[in-house]
Structures are given as C-alpha cells and as structure tokens.
Amino acid sequence: MKREIKSYVHVRSRTSKQDFKVLDSFKNSTFYSLEELPDISKLLPEGRINILEIGFGDGKNLFQKAAFNPEINFYGIEIYKAGIASLLKKINSDDLKNICLIFGDAKKFLAKIDAPFFDFIFILFPDPWPKKRHWKRRLIDKEFLLLLKKRLKNKGRLIVKTDWQDYAKNLANELVNFPTCNNDDSLGFLRPIKTKYERKGEEEGRTIFTYISHLNE
Numbered sequence: 311m312k313r314e315i316k317s318y319v320h321v322r323s324r325t326s327k328q329d330f331k332v333l334d335s336f337k338n339s340t341f342y343s344l345e346e347l348p349d350i351s352k353l354l355p356e357g358r359i360n361i362l363e364i365g366f367g368d369g370k371n372l373f374q375k376a377a378f379n380p381e382i383n384f385y386g387i388e389i390y391k392a393g394i395a396s397l398l399k400k401i402n403s404d405d406l407k408n409i410c411l412i413f414g415d416a417k418k419f420l421a422k423i424d425a426p427f428f429d430f431i432f433i434l435f436p437d438p439w440p441k442k443r444h445w446k447r448r449l450i451d452k453e454f455l456l457l458l459k460k461r462l463k464n465k466g467r468l469i470v471k472t473d474w475q476d477y478a479k480n481l482a483n484e485l486v487n488f489p490t491c492n493n494d495d496s497l498g499f500l501r502p503i504k505t506k507y508e509r510k511g512e513e514e515g516r517t518i519f520t521y522i523s524h525l526n527e
C-alpha cells in the first residue's frame with residue numbers, strides 16, 4: 311500500500327486569463343498537470359541525461375540550461391501557474407524540444423515516479439518559511455530527502471541553494487552522511503545562474519549556502 315504523502319503548498323498569486331490560455335494551448339505537449347501525467351520516461355527522448363528543477367519560479371535558470379544544452383532533457387515542476395505560463399512562452403518562441411513542465415506539488419510528483427530517473431535534481435531557494443512555527447511547511451525534510459534519493463540515479467546529485475541560515479543548518483544536519491560539496495563551480499556548465507531569489511537574498515545581506523550531495527553513494 312502506498313503511503314499518503316504529507317505536503318503543504320502555498321500558491322501566492324492568482325493566475326490571469328491569459329496565463330490560463332497559454333497553459334491550455336501547451337497542455338499535454340510541453341505542459342502537464344500532475345493528474346494527467348503520462349509515464350515520465352516517454353515525455354522526452356530516452357537514453358539522455360535527465361535533469362529536474364523543483365520550484366523553478368520565473369524559470370530563468372531552467373530556460374537558460376535547456377537552451378544551451380539541447381541534448382539533455384530538462385523537467386520542471388512548479389505550483390506557480392504564472393511562472394509556468396511565462397516559461398512556456400519562451401520555450402515556444404525558441405522552439406525548445408528538450409524541456410517539459412509539470413504543474414503540481416513536487417512531493418506528489420516524485421511519489422508518482424516508480425524508479426530512479428534523474429541524474430541531477432536542483433532546488434534553488436525553496437520557500438524559507440522563516441517563522442519557526444511554520445518550519446513544518448518547508449519543502450525539504452528527512453522524508454522528502456528520502457523521496458529525492460529514490461528518484462536519483464546511482465551517482466545522481468541533489469543541488470540545493472538557500473539564503474536562509476537555519477534552513478541551511480537543518481539541511482547540513484540531514485546531509486551529514488552523504489558526500490557533499492559546497493561549491494557550485496564544481497557543476498561546470500550546469501552551475502545555476504543567479505536566480506531572482508538569490509539576488510533578493512544578496513540584496514538583503516544574507517549569505518548564500520550551497521549543498522551538492524550524492525545521496526546514493
């Protein structure tokens with residue numbers, strides 16, 4: 311029997327009529343909702359490197375990486391429909407064929423996949439939920455790390471960046487038993503661009519923490 315996945319998702323903005331139109335026009339081609347998601351391995355060409363970005367926001371990092379690496383498959387999961395619609399427009403205007411986007415909760419998405427599938431999973435600046443009483447809403451906890459580990463291939467890597475010190479400290483504790491590096495230069499051409507939330511963190515004077523972990527070694 312499958313265990314019920316505990317999850318808390320908070321969608322912070324409304325979706326415009328225009329965004330709904332965009333989502334509709336790419337439905338089941340470049341864009342899928344979790345409820346109608348076919349077998350993930352059939353969405354993009356098989357036998358390639360598969361990269362997932364969870365909570366891609368405005369999608370600038372995902373777009374840049376997909377545009378520069380047409381031979382790699384990129385998948386993005388988000389609950390923010392305006393972000394998905396804006397990225398779909400860019401994917402369409404550049405005619406990218408190596409990317410697909412999914413609307414829904416990352417926990418439910420990962421629970422739906424049966425086997426290790428991803429070579430890299432990026433989580434850039436997950437919602438910090440700064441108040442201690444809201445920490446249970448944070449995306450990354452022990453249970454979620456277990457789910458990530460199961461969906462990463464052998465030697466696959468999880469990359470997390472955060473500008474929130476206590477989130478970083480909790481992460482460091484959870485990752486203590488896995489080989490982890492803190493320098494994203496080690497990712498070479500996959501090094502994430504500075505995202506909107508990285509800039510925000512820097513502007514507000516916070517330190518950026520990076521964790522690149524092999525969960526299956």
Ligand SMILES: C[S@@+](CC[C@H](N)C(=O)[O-])C[C@H]1O[C@@H](n2cnc3c(N)ncnc32)[C@H](O)[C@@H]1O
Nearest residue numbers: 365366367388389390415416434435505506507
């Ligand atoms: C703080 S923003 C960071 C956005 C982007 N990665 C960046 O660095 O600019 C966190 C993003 O995670 C998304 N998110 C939060 N919980 C999620 C979940 N359970 N599944 C998928 N996306 C989620 C939010 O909608 C939001 O866009």
